[in-house]
Amino acid sequence: MTQLFQVLLLWLAGLGAATQFAKIAVPFPEVLQLYPDHAETMGWLLSIISLLGAVLGAVSGSIVGRVGPVKLLIFGLVLGGALSIFQATGPGFQIMLASRFVEGLSHLAIVVAAPTLIAQITTGKARNMAMVLWSTFFGVAFALNAWLGLPLVENYGLPVYFALHGILMIAIAALIPILQLKDIQAAEPAPWLWRELWAVHLRTYRSPFVSAPAIGWFFYTLTFVSLLAILPGRLPDDISATVAGLMPLAGIALSLVAVPVLLNVMSGVAVVNLGFALAILSILGVFAGLPLELTCIALFAVLGLVQGGSFAAVPILNQTAETQALGYGAMAQMGNAGNLLGTPVLLAVLWRVDEAGMLISVIAIYALAILAHWALARRRAAQTGSA
Numbered sequence: 001m002t003q004l005f006q007v008l009l010l011w012l013a014g015l016g017a018a019t020q021f022a023k024i025a026v027p028f029p030e031v032l033q034l035y036p037d038h039a040e041t042m043g044w045l046l047s048i049i050s051l052l053g054a055v056l057g058a059v060s061g062s063i064v065g066r067v068g069p070v071k072l073l074i075f076g077l078v079l080g081g082a083l084s085i086f087q088a089t090g091p092g093f094q095i096m097l098a099s100r101f102v103e104g105l106s107h108l109a110i111v112v113a114a115p116t117l118i119a120q121i122t123t124g125k126a127r128n129m130a131m132v133l134w135s136t137f138f139g140v141a142f143a144l145n146a147w148l149g150l151p152l153v154e155n156y157g158l159p160v161y162f163a164l165h166g167i168l169m170i171a172i173a174a175l176i177p178i179l180q181l182k183d184i185q186a187a188e189p190a191p192w193l194w195r196e197l198w199a200v201h202l203r204t205y206r207s208p209f210v211s212a213p214a215i216g217w218f219f220y221t222l223t224f225v226s227l228l229a230i231l232p233g234r235l236p237d238d239i240s241a242t243v244a245g246l247m248p249l250a251g252i253a254l255s256l257v258a259v260p261v262l263l264n265v266m267s268g269v270a271v272v273n274l275g276f277a278l279a280i281l282s283i284l285g286v287f288a289g290l291p292l293e294l295t296c297i298a299l300f301a302v303l304g305l306v307q308g309g310s311f312a313a314v315p316i317l318n319q320t321a322e323t324q325a326l327g328y329g330a331m332a333q334m335g336n337a338g339n340l341l342g343t344p345v346l347l348a349v350l351w352r353v354d355e356a357g358m359l360i361s362v363i364a365i366y367a368l369a370i371l372a373h374w375a376l377a378r379r380r381a382a383q384t385g386s387a
Contacts, residue, residue, distance in 0.1 A: 002179065002180070003121055003122065003126070005179055006117075006121055006179050006181050007118055007121070007122065007130045007133065009172065009175055009176070009179055009181065010073075010114045010115075010117055010118050010134070010181075011114075011133055011134055011137060012172050013073060013076075013077060013110050013114045013172050014110065014111065014114055014134060014137030014138075014141075015137055015140060015141045015144070016077065016080065016081075016110065016165070016168060016169045016172060017076070017080070017106075017107050017110040017111050017114075017137070017141075018137050018138045018140075018141030018142065019141050019145060019149075019165055020049060020080060020084075020103055020106065020107045021046065021049065021107075021138075021141075021142075022141050022142045022145040022149070023084070023145065023149070023161065023162060023165055024045050024046045024100075025046055025142075026142065026145040026146055026149055026150060027149065027150060027153045027158065027161070028042075028046075030153055030158055031045065031158065034090065034158060035093045035096070037093075038093045041093075044097060044100075045096065045097060045100055047339075047340060048097065048100050048101050048104060049100060049101075049103060049104040049107050049336075050104075050336040050337075050339050050340050051104070051336070051340065052101060052104030052105065052108065052336075053104060053107065053108050053332050053333060053335070053336030054333055054336040054337040054340055055333075064112055064113055064116055064321075064322075064325035064328075064329065069112075069113035069114075069116040069117045069120070069321075069325065070113070070117065070176065070181060070182055072109045072112070072113040073109065073110060073113035073114055073117065073173075073176065074173050074176055075106075075109055076105070076106045076107070076108070076109030076110040076113065077106070077110060077169050077170065077172055077173035077176075078169075078170060078173050079102070079103075079105065079106040079109070080103060080106030080107065080110070080166075080169045081165075081166040081167065081168075081169030081170035081173065082166065082170070083099050083102060083103045083106065083166070084103075084162050084163065084165045084166030084169060085162070085163050085166035085167070086099060086166075087099055087162045087166075088158075088159040088160070088161075088162040088163035088166065089159070090158075090159060108332055111328070111332050112325060112328045112329045112332055113325075114134070115131070115134050115311060115314070115324075115328045116321065116324050116325045116328055117181065118130050118131060118134055119131070119314065119315035119324050120321060120324075121181075125260065125263075125264070127312075127315060128259070128260050128263040128264075128312055129260045131308070131311045131312040131314075131315070132255055132256055132259045132260055132308040132311070132312060133256070134311055135255060135259075135307045135308045135310070135311040135312075136252045136255060136256065136307075136308075139248035139249065139251060139252045140252065142248065143245070143248065143249065146245070149161060152164070200326075203326070204326050204329070204330050205330070207323075207326075208376040208377075208379035208380045208383070209317040209318055209323070209327075209380060210317075210318060210323055210326045210327045210330060211327075211330055211376070212269060212313065212317060212373065212376045212377075212380075213268070213269075213272075213310045213311070213313040213314050213317070213327055213330070213331055214327065214330035214331045214333065214334040214335075215334065215369075215372050215373070215376065216269075216272050216276075216306065216310055216313075216369050216372065216373055217310050217331045217334050217335050217338070218334035218335070218337060218338045219276075219338070219365050219366065219368060219369035219372070220303065220306045220307070220310065220335075220338065220369070221334070221335045221336075221337075221338025221339050221342060222338040222341060222342040222345070222365055223338075223342055223346070223362050223365055223366075224303065224338075224339075224342070225339050225342055226342035226345070226346045226347070227296075227299070227300075227346070227362070228244065228247060228248065228300075230346060230347065230350065230358070231243075231247075231292070231296050232244035232247075232296070234292060234355060235292060235293055235296070239293055243293050243296050243297065246297050247296055247297060247299075247300040248300060250297050250298075250300050250301035250304070251300045251301055251302075251303050251304030251307055252304060252307075253301070253304070254301045254302065254304040254305065255304035255305065255307050255308035256308075258304070258305065258308075259271055259304070259305060259308030259309055259312065260308075262274070262305070262309075263309075263312055267313070267316060268309045268310070268312040268313030268314075268316045268317070269309070269313050269317075269373055269376075269377060270309075271305050271306075271308070271309030271312070271313075272305065272306050272309040272310055272313065272369075272373060273369075273370050273373050273374075274305055274309075275302050275303055275304070275305030275306035275307075275309060276306060276366040276367075276369050276370050277366075277370065278302035278305070279299055279302050279303055279306070279366050280363050280366050280367065282295055282298040282299040282302055283295065283299060283359050283362060283363050284363070285298065286356075286359060287356070287359075310331065311331075314327040314328055314331070317380075345361075346358055346361065346362070349361045
């Protein structure tokens with residue numbers, strides 16, 4: 001029972017980390033009203049966290065190996081909570097932007113340390129289920145912020161919204177010692193950022209075991225947020241909002257139900273490739289005459305296999321605490337890079353050709369993901385005799 005509460009606590013930490021994005025993205029019109037003279041640069045308040053994660057993601061995994069995931073998680077939660085409370089004071093735009101930049105360190109610490117701890121404290125089927133639960137943190141957080149956060153902003157304003165987020169982050173940090181959450185595996189020495197930055201990246205991405213989940217994750221994030229932003233706008237106004245809400249929830253539902261079952265009969269990487277293959281078939285349904293709204297929901301449902309399978313693949317492919325931390329750090333790095341590039345790339349394709357051309361581009365992205373996983377599996381087989 002203690003293990004269950006520990007996993008749920010780590011998942012709640014993930015919700016807090018995802019809310020660092022959602023607290024700006026979900027009430028974006030209200031945030032814009034807070035800084036009306038900076039409308040053209042408001043996007044930086046959201047994306048600056050991704051920029052930092054894209055640069056430091058792989059190194060954060062190495063630092064987990066040095067200081068231990070529990071200490072790093074507490075640091076991330078306390079720093080994030082303090083910054084949210086500070087942001088509730090309504091600082092000027094430049095100071096707010098600087099605080100969001102620092103908040104990127106908090107976000108990165110949480111999303112690397114928490115899944116590393118989950119992988120340490122669970123085994124077997126329990127680990128598979130726990131990793132699938134963890135993989136839902138982003139979608140669940142955005143849904144909760146839409147359902148609960150927006151009414152809170154409407155009734156009490158952004159300061160209360162930001163402050164409440166900060167208080168909850170610090171409260172989660174306080175529960176960590178109460179639930180006796182501690183490192184099970186001793187952290188292995190790892191190089192510090194300022195000494196071996198290039199070496200850490202080489203070590204991470206040269207390994208077909210450490211890098212594989214992250215490489216597939218890049219292709220997933222290259223389309224996930226961008227399609228969630230673009231596709232509902234291609235639908236009739238009377239159904240676009242409903243479909244936009246159902247898309248991420250469909251992925252979460254299928255991930256929770258199907259991935260733990262599939263992991264009993266296939267590897268995490270195989271689950272990921274199955275998700276990409278079914279995603280290609282879902283998009284082809286548009287060209288076969290299926291309604292776009294059904295395609296949207298089906299596409300995001302099967303992408304739930306990629307979501308759950310990718311997080312589960314890290315501890316399956318990597319057995320030590322250090323390599324698991326490197327794997328999650330690489331996922332954080334590639335995920336942030338995909339989020340940064342995805343929307344501009346697909347919008348550029350949409351503007352230059354048409355909707356069909358954009359969907360064909362998405363098919364190509366998923367096909368490249370499958371090929372990348374296939375190539376990495378061959379490298380793993382050459383090294384150990386198994387993929």
